[in-house]
Amino acid sequence: MVYPVKTIESERTLEEAGEILTRYNLNILPVVDDGKVIGLISKQVVEKGEYHGLKNSLVKEYMTTEFSVVSPDTPFSRVQALVIGQNQSLLPVIEQNRLVGTISALEVMRILQTEMMKSEKEVSVYESQPLYARKKVIFKFMKERFPERIHHLLMEFGKVGDDLGYSVYAVGGFVRDLLLRGENFDVDIVVEGDGIRLAEEFEKRFSCRIRTHKKFGTAIILFPDGLKVDVATARWEVYDSPAALPTVESASIKMDLYRRDFTMNTLAIQLNPKAFGELIDFFGGVKDVKEKVVRVLHNLSFVEDPTRVFRAIRFEQRFGFQIGKHTQNLIKNAVKVGFLERLSGGRILSELILILHEETPLPVLKRMKDFNLFHFFHHKLKWDEQAEALFEQIHHVISWFDLLFLEERYERWLIYFYGLIDILKDGEIGELCQRLAMNEKLKKRVKEGKLQADQALLQIFSWISTDQQPKRSEIYKILDHLSTESKLFMMAKTTQISTRRYISLYFTQLKDVKPLLKGADLIQIGIQSGPSIKKALNGLLKARLDEQVITRQDEIEYIQKAQGMETWP
Numbered sequence: 128m129v130y131p132v133k134t135i136e137s138e139r140t141l142e143e144a145g146e147i148l149t150r151y152n153l154n155i156l157p158v159v160d161d162g163k164v165i166g167l168i169s170k171q172v173v174e175k176g177e178y179h180g181l182k183n184s185l186v187k188e189y190m191t192t193e194f195s196v197v198s199p200d201t202p203f204s205r206v207q208a209l210v211i212g213q214n215q216s217l218l219p220v221i222e223q224n225r226l227v228g229t230i231s232a233l234e235v236m237r238i239l240q241t242e243m244m245k246s247e248k249e250v251s252v253y254e255s256q257p258l259y260a261r262k263k264v265i266f267k268f269m270k271e272r273f274p275e276r277i278h279h280l281l282m283e284f285g286k287v288g289d290d291l292g293y294s295v296y297a298v299g300g301f302v303r304d305l306l307l308r309g310e311n312f313d314v315d316i317v318v319e320g321d322g323i324r325l326a327e328e329f330e331k332r333f334s335c336r337i338r339t340h341k342k343f344g345t346a347i348i349l350f351p352d353g354l355k356v357d358v359a360t361a362r363w364e365v366y367d368s369p370a371a372l373p374t375v376e377s378a379s380i381k382m383d384l385y386r387r388d389f390t391m392n393t394l395a396i397q398l399n400p401k402a403f404g405e406l407i408d409f410f411g412g413v414k415d416v417k418e419k420v421v422r423v424l425h426n427l428s429f430v431e432d433p434t435r436v437f438r439a440i441r442f443e444q445r446f447g448f449q450i451g452k453h454t455q456n457l458i459k460n461a462v463k464v465g466f467l468e469r470l471s472g473g474r475i476l477s478e479l480i481l482i483l484h485e486e487t488p489l490p491v492l493k494r495m496k497d498f499n500l501f502h503f504f505h506h507k508l509k510w511d512e513q514a515e516a517l518f519e520q521i522h523h524v525i526s527w528f529d530l531l532f533l534e535e536r537y538e539r540w541l542i543y544f545y546g547l548i549d550i551l552k553d554g555e556i557g558e559l560c561q562r563l564a565m566n567e568k569l570k571k572r573v574k575e576g577k578l579q580a581d582q583a584l585l586q587i588f589s590w591i592s593t594d595q596q597p598k599r600s601e602i603y604k605i606l607d608h609l610s611t612e613s614k615l616f617m618m619a620k621t622t623q624i625s626t627r628r629y630i631s632l633y634f635t636q637l638k639d640v641k642p643l644l645k646g647a648d649l650i651q652i653g654i655q656s657g658p659s660i661k662k663a664l665n666g667l668l669k670a671r672l673d674e675q676v677i678t679r680q681d682e683i684e685y686i687q688k689a690q691g692m693e694t695w696p
């Protein structure tokens with residue numbers, strides 16, 4: 128233990144903390160108020176904070192408040208477990224509520240290294256002790272949950288890893304969803320070694336294609352059955368001297384996972400044959416998944432990547448979790464300080480699309496209101512009861528439409544997006560598209576699609592309000608040139624049962640109606656090739672929609688009659 132200890136008060140600024148850290152060449156400072164240790168602040172946090180323009184922010188806003196302490200009587204084995212297992216780089220030593228000293232992780236590492244070098248035997252004992260992570264074998268569970276194809280593939284990854292001398296892990300959302308018993312077969316692999324080399328070896332041995340990104344050390348492996356696996360290389364840089372660590376490999380995956388957003392996404396499963404199915408939990412991810420908590424790994428998580436604010440809310444609502452109290456405070460702080468404003472339009476748009484792609488985006492948007500997030504998109508955008516009701520309707524309409532099992536493809540997010548911007552005027556929609564850095568094509572789809580839907584609604588409403596019964600061909604004419612997204616949005620937005628019935632009629636009966644006669648048939652009947660053919664086909668389509676023709680013969684007679692009159696309906 129080191130004594131005396133340099134400390135800082137929680138009301139001091141990050142800049143002041145930085146000065147002390149630099150002057151005394153320290154990496155971490157205990158934060159002490161009225162003689163009690165209430166947090167820890169590290170050089171890394173201070174430097175990053177300063178980099179992000181936060182030098183005047185208070186230490187208390189960015190200090191770590193979840194940490195362990197020891198007493199002068201704590202056995203070294205416990206100290207070792209805390210430093211390595213919980214990744215705590217400074218342990219305050221407390222006696223009778225007073226800070227009497229500190230123990231640094233580096234010092235513990237040094238002691239361990241000396242111990243390890245003393246005898247070979249002790250090294251192997253040490254390596255067999257999972258001091259650095261909680262581990263659990265979930266081989267059986269994996270076999271139960273994964274389709275044979277996935278299970279087999281994971282084993283192959285482990286075997287190829289062994290052949291190349293790499294440790295290989297399945298990580299991230301794939302593991303999280305396994306524990307949550309969800310279906311997610313987007314396999315993410317992290318390799319302690321060269322990820323690209325592993326992918327290349329896979330390409331040699333199995334039928335698959337690979338795409339590599341040398342700069343990032345990542346690769347995508349595409350299998351003929353559509354399965355896609357992302358392979359990444361774990362970063363190696365760990366502590367000052369990696370050789371001092373008990374197992375360099377584990378430290379490497381640990382650092383890779385440490386960079387991630389939430390504890391629930393930091394779980395890994397080892398795939399090498401001798402340890403296949405070992406779940407590795409460095410940061411308490413299993414506990415948080417069990418307790419349904421969204422928790423960041425460190426206090427600058429949202430400063431480093433503000434998109435995580437949206438991710439936290441999306442995951443919270445998707446899985447029925449709760450964002451942890453401390454993490455909620457960090458979000459509020461990030462919003463208050465205005466970090467989200469620094470996000471580029473493209474990144475905000477991607478997050479928004481991910482939210483609107485969720486199975487039920489409504490609760491995510493409601494939660495976004497709690498955190499006051501709407502004005503980052505556009506100052507006029509807001510979430511109220513009307514928006515909520517519209518989103519509910521969109522959800523119903525989409526569920527109805529999916530049950531029709533039509534071949535029609537559509538983008539779910541866009542329908543919800545129309546719902547979100549329903550409160551905005553035309554010019555404001557343009558401003559929002561600009562803010563979200565939409566390309567011209569998307570801008571057009573948004574602006575025109577929404578406008579056309581609103582105009583078509585007005586047109587149909589004018590029939591209803593004047594008691595007109597539109598012909599089937601008239602319904603077709605109004606709806607056919609609109610995108611599926613616009614039509615579904617209309618269906619959700621309207622309060623008129625008749626409007627809904629017309630759109631439903633379009634999807635279920637009208638949209639695929641085609642004349643039986645083709646252009647070549649018409650030429651045979653004596654229609655001149657050129658624009659007349661198109662006119663004739665349009666006339667036939669209209670007659671068929673309005674059920675004036677049923678058989679092929681009806682169509683021929685219809686054409687002959689129209690030809691005789693030389694007019695097309």
Ligand code: CTP
Pocket residue numbers: 299300301386387388389392393432434435438
């Ligand atoms: N990640 C992160 N910070 C981000 C985005 C991603 O740390 N801003 C990390 C997360 O740990 C995540 C991994 O990168 O597990 C992969 O990202 P992504 O594919 O978006 O996450 P999933 O968890 O697979 O999300 P989803 O289930 O929505 O696909």
